[in-house]
Amino acid sequence: MTDRIMLLDTASLYFRAFYGVPDKVTAADGTSVNAVRGLLDMIAKLVSTYEPTRLVACWDDDWRPAWRVDLIPSYKAHRVVEAVPVGADVEEVPDPLEAQIPLIRKALAVLGIPVVGAAEHEADDVIGALATHADVPVDIVTGDRDLFQLIDDERGVRIVYTARGMSNLEIVDDAAVLGRYGVHAAQYADFAVLRGDPSDGLPGVSGIGEKSAASLLTAHGSLDGIRAAVADGSAGTPSQRAKIAAAADYLDVAPAVVRVARDLTFAPFDDHLGAADEPAAHALAERWNLGSSMTRALTALDR
Known part of the structure; x- marks a missing residue:
């Protein structure tokens, strides 16, 4: 066995x-x-x-x-x-x-x-x-x-x-x-950070749901990749970039909470x-x- x-x-x-x-x-x-x-x-x-x-x-x-x-x-x-x-x-x-x-x-x-x-x-x-x-x-x-x-x-x-x-x-x-x-499973923690989870009291990024989070991760690989692409203006739509930029304080700390x-x-x-x-x-x-x-x-x- x-x-x-x-x-x-x-x-x-x-x-x-x-x-x-x-x-x-x-x-x-x-x-x-x-x-x-x-x-x-x-x-x-x-x-x-x-x-x-x-x-x-x-x-x-x-x-x-x-x-x-x-x-x-x-x-x-x-x-x-x-x-x-x-x-x-x-x-x-x-x-x-x-x-x-x-x-x-x-x-x-x-x-x-x-x-x-x-x-x-x-x-x-x-x-x-x-x-x-x-x-x-x-x-x-x-x-x-x-x-x-x-x-x-x-x-x-x-x-x-x-x-x-x-x-x-x-x-x-x-x-x-x-x-x-x-x-992918390796991206799931970043996905959860973006989407949020009411059952754990995680707010997520306002206006970024599951589909948007998945699309951004598919394009940029990780949360760090997304934030870098937001900074250089190449991530998603202007609206998505604005929402992610506005959530900078949350995104600075949320990965440490979500990742086991x-x-x-x-x-x-x-x-x-x-x-x-x-x-x-x-x-x-x-x-x-x-x-x-x-x-x-x-x-x-x-x-």
Whole structure:
């Protein structure tokens, strides 16, 4: 079997599990466990379908890093719970999901799946660093299109895209990005900077939409190429040049916000499948009514 590492955008998955599995799924004491069971079922399906030999649960140690907010204050601002102390941004998470996160970590631990995060960085950055330095092909499991920037056909880095649900998983490679957006994966971060993304609070360049952004990148290769062409008067239309010139302050800082980190270092961890503690896993399943979901995960991981 060919070695392949699977990197989970863990929060993306457990949010999807929480909203996809009925909240009537509870432990004996009435605690909701729908997100935990849903995540275990996702892991079982992903491992069975794509057959990785290594698996990492990438974690948001900081879901809204201050250094990104300093550059673009609107970054993820709409997701912040109001009335919290300055410097203590708290992401809006439904209480029944918040209560399950410690149990999710316990379930991952007994399955032998390392949880890897990095101070002052998001899971996207952890994924970026691990994917960039992997010595084997990489499957990145996410519903976040920002990670399309990491796709690299030559190195075997691809996205297992969950946006249409676990029953409609999609493999996204460079051809898929090009077909969908008109840019290559290597251009996707610059494309996102130009277009903006309301879901992350990124304003983009006013008046530059997806088609204009793709056309400019096709003509000039990169954001730096576009800005140089604006400066010498050769980029796009006069209106587009004016809009890009007017957004100079935003364009000076946005790439650092949009591009994921690729140079993080981590303490050693073992990401090979087969390290599950089965007695502990069964005990945890019994205590929290994880039942067949835990069994399916154990079976998939013990190939």
